[in-house]
Amino acid sequence: MDLELVINPTTELANKTIYWYGNDSEEVYNKNLADPIQYSRLKAGGWINTTIEYQYNSNGFRGSEFDSAHNHFCVFGGSIVNGIGLLYEQLYPTIIANQLNIQCFNFGQPGGSNDTAFRLALTWIPKLKPKFVIYQTTFKSRVEMIELPNHEYQTPVWQKKPPARAEIYGIQTVAPGRTAQINRDHLYKNWVMYDLNQDLLKLKNLLAFRQLCKEYNCQLIETADDNFDTDLDHMDRARDLYHPGPNLHRQQAEKMLNIIWQKS
Amino acid sequence: MNYNITDIENIVTWQAEFAGQTLQWVGEDNQEQYEKKLNNANTRRQLEQSGWLTNTLDYQFNSHGFRSPEFDPTNDHFCAFGDSVTAGVALNYNQIYSTIIESKLGISCYNFGQAGGSDSTSVRLALTWLPKLAPKFVIYQSTFKHRFEWIEPWHGQRNPAGVKNPQQAVIYGVQPHGGGSSPSTQSDLYQHWINIDTNRELLAVKNLMTMRYLCQEMQIPLIEISIDDFFSKSDDKGRDLLHPGPKIHQIQAEKILEKINGS
Numbered sequence: 001m002d003l004e005l006v007i008n009p010t011t012e013l014a015n016k017t018i019y020w021y022g023n024d025s026e027e028v029y030n031k032n033l034a035d036p037i038q039y040s041r042l043k044a045g046g047w048i049n050t051t052i053e054y055q056y057n058s059n060g061f062r063g064s065e066f067d068s069a070h071n072h073f074c075v076f077g078g079s080i081v082n083g084i085g086l087l088y089e090q091l092y093p094t095i096i097a098n099q100l101n102i103q104c105f106n107f108g109q110p111g112g113s114n115d116t117a118f119r120l121a122l123t124w125i126p127k128l129k130p131k132f133v134i135y136q137t138t139f140k141s142r143v144e145m146i147e148l149p150n151h152e153y154q155t156p157v158w159q160k161k162p163p164a165r166a167e168i169y170g171i172q173t174v175a176p177g178r179t180a181q182i183n184r185d186h187l188y189k190n191w192v193m194y195d196l197n198q199d200l201l202k203l204k205n206l207l208a209f210r211q212l213c214k215e216y217n218c219q220l221i222e223t224a225d226d227n228f229d230t231d232l233d234h235m236d237r238a239r240d241l242y243h244p245g246p247n248l249h250r251q252q253a254e255k256m257l258n259i260i261w262q263k264s
Numbered sequence: 265m266n267y268n269i270t271d272i273e274n275i276v277t278w279q280a281e282f283a284g285q286t287l288q289w290v291g292e293d294n295q296e297q298y299e300k301k302l303n304n305a306n307t308r309r310q311l312e313q314s315g316w317l318t319n320t321l322d323y324q325f326n327s328h329g330f331r332s333p334e335f336d337p338t339n340d341h342f343c344a345f346g347d348s349v350t351a352g353v354a355l356n357y358n359q360i361y362s363t364i365i366e367s368k369l370g371i372s373c374y375n376f377g378q379a380g381g382s383d384s385t386s387v388r389l390a391l392t393w394l395p396k397l398a399p400k401f402v403i404y405q406s407t408f409k410h411r412f413e414w415i416e417p418w419h420g421q422r423n424p425a426g427v428k429n430p431q432q433a434v435i436y437g438v439q440p441h442g443g444g445s446s447p448s449t450q451s452d453l454y455q456h457w458i459n460i461d462t463n464r465e466l467l468a469v470k471n472l473m474t475m476r477y478l479c480q481e482m483q484i485p486l487i488e489i490s491i492d493d494f495f496s497k498s499d500d501k502g503r504d505l506l507h508p509g510p511k512i513h514q515i516q517a518e519k520i521l522e523k524i525n526g527s
Contacts, residue, residue, distance in 0.1 A: 003462065118470060145453070146460045146462040147456055147460060148460070164462055188453055190416060194415045194416065194431065196271060199269045199270070200272075203391070203474075204387065204470055204471070205470065207477040208471075208473035208477065211474070211476050211480070214480070
């Protein structure tokens, strides 16, 4: 399997630094600035005129280059792990890395699914052999299928074969476009209506993830998006006023560090 | 061990309709196709060579709809998961590789083979049954990678016995020659999925890893075999002239027994 050839949601950002991404868009930010309640939330969070750099490595992941020679751990998950709307140093994996003085290779994918996390783990854990792995599960209604890339996609020079794109079904969106369009697929709608499909896929991803870590002798620490308080009335928000804010990440880092210390 | 999947026991495949029954024909091994083959000189010769002109078959299904003795965790037993090869479509029950192993070892085989089943079906059945049965060992026969299973509302006319709120496991990607299996392969999404090797490979790995994890957690030895092991160039065929015949099953049973004795 040429898993490295699969294009992830952030692959196109390889080697780039951008200042807005996904829900954390300039348009949403300006709208929030103009709304008195949202403005007070931005102000309380310290987000007025704060610059966020989204810096992507050569593989299209947010953070440093992957180098198995470094002492490191890996983290897999969705947009919370990727840190949408947050400075890189505010993310809980970065806080953990700084506390333990080891590198963190961050595989968080905005809009990612549990399938995405497992695929990335299958691609990278055998190569990197991390000290330990954090797996943060996300919405069970999301399913990933590998499809042919969009016509607009430019094949990077390092890809020798035609790439395939990881398409995630089940991301909740009100905006028109590809995401909304694929969610209307009859087969997906049929699938998502039955909890058992979602539960079985989530469980299989988790058990397969555990087995992968066992086979590569990596300690696995499991967490979930649900462990973050995503109550929208909560004042600790990222700059997009949607994702969890820096205090929630700090709390999560403390919890995870306790688990890591207990296990070591 | 509890994996917290509510209602997983209510998921049934098309075989559930046969719970408690004994049939003479099932799926691709059906009377109409058999008679067609009898009337064709080539296929008649093949049937004759494999001894299928005189042989009759009984498909006896237990109360859960599996071609297996009733499940009883207090008996010494092992479990076999797989597709129609493990279910022994077009073979007598005593000709199936898992039954040969059962006879050699003198312990029961609980056969979860599903005609037209997928790897996802096997893993779902293992998740449902292994925690209850705790077998001595497990045989997992993986099947065609292009098949996948999704759960949908029950399609049957009447509820299978003992299942209050049945949900149907539909297998996408089965190519039926003579009826029986689900034909749900026309969806755009399925067509999308099947065209890319990576989807099939990823699902196969995920199922295998899940099965391995489950068995390791329960300290159950796992023997992994594949449908490819059964499809050689041999003329040895089941009564439907599609599935592998008794000699191939015998050879595979001996290979598996070697693995069991060597471990």
